[in-house]
Amino acid sequence: MKYLLALLPFPLLLSAPLAAQQADPPTPASVIADAPASDWAAIDPADMLVMTLAPDAQGEPRQVVVQLMPPPFSQGWVGNIRKLAAAQWWDGTSVYRVVDNWVSQWGDVDETKLLPGGLQVIPESAYGTEVTHSMRDLALGRMARVPFPDPQAPAVFFQNGWPTAASSADYPLVSGGSKDAAFAQAWPIHCYGSVGVARNLSPDTGTGAELYAVIGHAPRALDRNIAVVGRVIEGIEHLSTLPRGKGDAGVYDDPALRVPIVSVRLGNALPAADQPRFEYLASQSASFAAYLAVRANRNDSFYRVPAGGVDICNVPVPIRRSAAR
Amino acid sequence: MKYLLALLPFPLLLSAPLAAQQADPPTPASVIADAPASDWAAIDPADMLVMTLAPDAQGEPRQVVVQLMPPPFSQGWVGNIRKLAAAQWWDGTSVYRVVDNWVSQWGDVDETKLLPGGLQVIPESAYGTEVTHSMRDLALGRMARVPFPDPQAPAVFFQNGWPTAASSADYPLVSGGSKDAAFAQAWPIHCYGSVGVARNLSPDTGTGAELYAVIGHAPRALDRNIAVVGRVIEGIEHLSTLPRGKGDAGVYDDPALRVPIVSVRLGNALPAADQPRFEYLASQSASFAAYLAVRANRNDSFYRVPAGGVDICNVPVPIRRSAAR
Numbered sequence: 001m002k003y004l005l006a007l008l009p010f011p012l013l014l015s016a017p018l019a020a021q022q023a024d025p026p027t028p029a030s031v032i033a034d035a036p037a038s039d040w041a042a043i044d045p046a047d048m049l050v051m052t053l054a055p056d057a058q059g060e061p062r063q064v065v066v067q068l069m070p071p072p073f074s075q076g077w078v079g080n081i082r083k084l085a086a087a088q089w090w091d092g093t094s095v096y097r098v099v100d101n102w103v104s105q106w107g108d109v110d111e112t113k114l115l116p117g118g119l120q121v122i123p124e125s126a127y128g129t130e131v132t133h134s135m136r137d138l139a140l141g142r143m144a145r146v147p148f149p150d151p152q153a154p155a156v157f158f159q160n161g162w163p164t165a166a167s168s169a170d171y172p173l174v175s176g177g178s179k180d181a182a183f184a185q186a187w188p189i190h191c192y193g194s195v196g197v198a199r200n201l202s203p204d205t206g207t208g209a210e211l212y213a214v215i216g217h218a219p220r221a222l223d224r225n226i227a228v229v230g231r232v233i234e235g236i237e238h239l240s241t242l243p244r245g246k247g248d249a250g251v252y253d254d255p256a257l258r259v260p261i262v263s264v265r266l267g268n269a270l271p272a273a274d275q276p277r278f279e280y281l282a283s284q285s286a287s288f289a290a291y292l293a294v295r296a297n298r299n300d301s302f303y304r305v306p307a308g309g310v311d312i313c314n315v316p317v318p319i320r321r322s323a324a325r
Numbered sequence: 326m327k328y329l330l331a332l333l334p335f336p337l338l339l340s341a342p343l344a345a346q347q348a349d350p351p352t353p354a355s356v357i358a359d360a361p362a363s364d365w366a367a368i369d370p371a372d373m374l375v376m377t378l379a380p381d382a383q384g385e386p387r388q389v390v391v392q393l394m395p396p397p398f399s400q401g402w403v404g405n406i407r408k409l410a411a412a413q414w415w416d417g418t419s420v421y422r423v424v425d426n427w428v429s430q431w432g433d434v435d436e437t438k439l440l441p442g443g444l445q446v447i448p449e450s451a452y453g454t455e456v457t458h459s460m461r462d463l464a465l466g467r468m469a470r471v472p473f474p475d476p477q478a479p480a481v482f483f484q485n486g487w488p489t490a491a492s493s494a495d496y497p498l499v500s501g502g503s504k505d506a507a508f509a510q511a512w513p514i515h516c517y518g519s520v521g522v523a524r525n526l527s528p529d530t531g532t533g534a535e536l537y538a539v540i541g542h543a544p545r546a547l548d549r550n551i552a553v554v555g556r557v558i559e560g561i562e563h564l565s566t567l568p569r570g571k572g573d574a575g576v577y578d579d580p581a582l583r584v585p586i587v588s589v590r591l592g593n594a595l596p597a598a599d600q601p602r603f604e605y606l607a608s609q610s611a612s613f614a615a616y617l618a619v620r621a622n623r624n625d626s627f628y629r630v631p632a633g634g635v636d637i638c639n640v641p642v643p644i645r646r647s648a649a650r
Contacts, residue, residue, distance in 0.1 A: 057382070100562050101517050124629055149474035151634035192426050192542040202629045217517040217542050217638050221623045224630040237425050237569045244562045298546045304449060304527045305549040309476035311636060313542050 024300045031294055032318045035287035041161065042322060043067055045267030045275040049085060049230070051106075053095065053238055054260040062259075064235035065267075065276050066195050066213075067319075069228065070160055072129045073188045076122035077197050077227045080208035085266045087116035089209065094258035095242065099250035101216030104239035105198055106261060107209050109251065115209060122205050127224045128185040131166070144283040144292060148309040152220045156189065156312045158283040158292075161319075163189040163312045165223060188228040191218045191313035195230040215240040218313040233278055233319045281318040291318065349625045356619055357643045360612035366486065367647060368392055370592030370600040374410060374555070376431075378420065378563055379585040387584075389560035390592075390601050391520050391538075392644070394553065395485055397454045398513045401447035402522050402552045405533035410591045412441035414534065419583035420567065424575035426541030429564035430523055431586060432534050434576065440534060447530050452549045453510040456491070469608040469617060473634040477545045481514065481637045483608040483617075486644075488514040488637045490548060513553040516543045516638035520555040540565040543638040558603055558644045606643040616643065 026034075047070065053062035068078050084090065096109035143159045150156045153165035168184035190196065194214045199206035205227060213232050232239065247253030267276045281288050295315045297306035351359075372395065378387035393403050409415065421434035468484045475481045478490035493509035515521065519539045524531030530552060538557050557564065572578030592601045606613050620640045622631035 100565055127630070148476035150476065151473035151636045152632045153634075201626050220636065220639060221620070221628065221632055223632065225623070225628050240425055241566050241568060243566060295546070298550070301526050303546065303550050305452070307477045307546055307548065309478075311476045311543075311545065314545060 026290065026294050027298070027300050028291060028294055028318075031287060031291045032281065035281060035285070035291075035318075039282055039285035039287040040279040040320075040322070041282045043233075043276075043278045043280060043319075045270075045277070048233075048267035048276045048278070049081070049264055050267055050270060050274075050276055051090070051235075051264045052262040054262055056238075062235065062238040064213075064238050065233050065278070066230045067233045067278070068230045069162065069188060073162070073164070073186075074126070074227050074229045076120045076126055077206070077208045077229045080119045080122075081211075081229060082266060083116055083118055084207075084209055085264050086269070088263065088265075089113070089116055090261050090264035093261050095239065095261065096245075096258045097212075097249065097251045098215075098239075098242045098245050100244045102214075102219065102250070103196075103212035104215050104242055105210065105212040106259075107198070107211060109258065111210075115207060119207050121207075122227070124203055124205055126205070127227060128167075128187040131184045131186050142282075142284050144288055146292065146310075146312050146315070148296065148311075150312065152223065153189075158288070158312075158315075158317065159186075161280040161283050161317045163191055163315075163317075165189050187224050189218070189312060190214055190220055190222050190226075190228055191231075191316070192216070193232045193236050193316075194218075194228050195232060196222065197227040197229055199226060213239050218311075220313075234276075234321075277322045278319055279322040283317075291315070351615065351619050352623070352625050353616060353619055353643075356612060356616045357606065360606060360610070360616075360643075364607055364610035364612040365604040365645075365647070366607045368558075368601075368603045368605060368644075370595075370602070373558075373592035373601050373603070374406070374589055375592055375595060375599075375601060376415070376560075376589045377587040379587055381563075387560065387563040389538075389563050390558050390603070391555045392558045392603070393555045394487065394513060398487070398489075398511075399451070399552050399554045401445045401451055402531070402533045402554045405444045405447075406536075406554060407591060408441055408443055409532075409534055410589050411594070413588065413590075414438070414441055415586050415589035418586050420564065420586065421570075421583045422537075422574065422576045423540075423564075423567045423570050425569045427539075427544065427575070428521075428537035429540050429567055430535065430537040431584075432523070432536060434583065436535075440532060444532050446532075447552070449528055449530055451530070452552060453492075453512040456509045456511050469613055471617065471635075471637050471640070473621065473636070475637065477548065478514075483613070483637075483640075483642065484511075486605040486608050486642050488516055488640075488642075490514050512549050514543070514637060515539055515545055515547045515551075515553055516556075516641070517541070518557045518561050518641075519543075519553050520557060521547065522552040522554055524551060538564050543636075545638075559601075559646075602647045603644055604647040608642075616640070 047068045049066040051064040055061055093108045095104055095106040097105035143157050145157045154168055155166040157164055164186055166184050166186045192214055196212055197206035197208050198210035198212050243257060245252045252258055292315055296310040299306045372393045374391040376389040380386055418433045420429055420431040422430040468482050470482045479493055480491040482489055489511055491509050491511045517539055521537055522531035522533050523535035523537050567584060568582060570577045577583055617640055621635040624631045
């Protein structure tokens with residue numbers, strides 16, 4: 001989970017005078033450590049997938065936890081994914097494609113395995129979501145605007161702990177006016193660890209059976225071109241350290257390299273003791289505002305020049321395991 | 326080298342109608358394929374490091390090629406690195422620290438190995454370079470401005486094939502006026518694959534003996550806080566797929582996990598037949614301008630919504646092996 005928490009101060013550090021850091025300005029790690037319990041929000045086990053891969057070459061277990069995207073984004077695909085998990089469809093499939101600085105992808109490499117009934121076909125228009133008045137008002141209570149320019153969108157913000165973009169810089173700061181005047185579209189952003197729905201050429205949008213996780217620099221050109229349906233919140237290293245594929249498009253040419261998927265389950269389908277328990281730093285909390293500010297202006301015993309800005313994917317939302325309820 | 330060339334069109338692709346793509350709008354791959362030889366610039370073998378790691382568990386060889394940064398950036402550190410390579414100092418050291426979505430780091434984990442004589446101590450002021458008239462005029466002939474906002478710098482551009490930032494949006498478009506009027510500082514940018522100089526707390530700047538390569542989302546907060554001295558142009562997978570360290574700051578707690586470095590040599594110190602031969606797409610070429618434009622506006626049989634912008638680290642400079650001279 002390290003990659004979603006504050007990154008450790010940089011390199012040699014072994015000799016850093018830890019005691020002397022007490023008086024330092026805040027760091028991402030110190031802001032997270034100081035956040036009161038009330039600034040953390042629980043993630044419902046029903047909103048997580050637990051993917052168990054075959055043990056590694058040393059016999060060590062490999063488990064990946066994916067948080068599914070909440071409404072209003074990507075609902076059609078997330079609904080399909082819930083059905084696929086309930087049908088235990090991924091059991092016996094594999095991670096079959098790994099491209100450096102791009103993605104690790106899993107599902108049925110041959111695309112011949114029968115899909116469960118009842119999956120939705122989702123139109124490309126669902127890559128973005130029209131922002132209505134009620135949604136905007138709701139969002140106002142749950143979001144943090146990122147006050148720096150983004151090269152790919154007029155506005156970027158965190159909503160319910162998710163990096164999101166909007167087609168108008170006025171959204172969601174304008175709370176009055178008619179819907180038409182304040183119309184905007186919003187969509188989820190691809191960052192490191194994002195999980196999306198692999199697909200064939202447009203207008204295909206994918207079912208959700210073939211999924212990928214981003215294991216490199218945020219591929220923002222995919223925003224609005226492919227469905228983001230979640231993010232890896234634990235175990236990304238089991239996907240990012242896999243050998244890169246040497247076949248077409250990075251598919252493993254040797255089937256022996258495929259990593260078997262033992263099972264994929266919704267968190268609430270597991271025995272109570274095995275259910276994943278995580279929480280995230282709420283976007284609208286004072287702690288998140290402080291975290292965002294310090295990410296944009298590192299200024300401590302290691303960082304000498306504050307940047308004065310930060311891109312949204314360099315503000316990984318703090319997520320941590322929480323005590324069992 | 327795949328990650329520095331155009332990324333393959335996305336996912337299932339196995340069934341993509343390749344013939345039908347001839348009439349499509351340009352893609353990064355097609356722009357690169359169409360670039361005339363005159364738009365490519367050779368990289369001098371003397372400006373590359375060849376790092377040979379011990380073979381992997383399957384006995385496969387592992388070689389990483391690093392291109393060193395040209396003037397005017399990071400010269401003190403690059404000079405030290407040349408001395409360290411000439412002294413064969415890295416031979417017998419190791420890759421000893423790997424942090425997911427952050428860096429792989431190599432050198433002498435114990436920091437006890439005697440350094441060669443004559444290494445420079447470089448001040449923090451060298452993280453940036455003051456832009457003089459002559460430099461700016463030189464740059465004008467060799468750069469490509471990225472015409473999109475960057476959250477961390479007033480201006481970003483490619484200079485001699487390297488992503489660079491400047492403290493003034495006027496640089497380097499203003500070619501007249503006095504030095505004071507047009508004063509600006511410029512500095513290299515951390516992207517995926519960038520190689521930098523690990524260091525202890527400020528004001529230490531590192532010697533260049535301990536190096537890291539970025540294996541995740543561009544850590545732009547490090548810009549101007551640590552020296553960027555090069556980039557991995559081949560073999561990044563030998564660093565990005567290593568097991569993540571579980572000790573303090575991601576250092577391998579088990580010394581058996583360290584990856585032995587057999588040798589590090591400057592390219593021109595190798596026998597002629599083994600010298601690395603690479604070329605990059607020149608920043609000021611028409612092909613590079615087309616490449617930048619298509620990276621910002623993917624609009625082909627896979628991409629449906631052009632972003633209308635791109636962050637500089639999503640414009641990986643095309644670099645490829647060239648024929649022996």
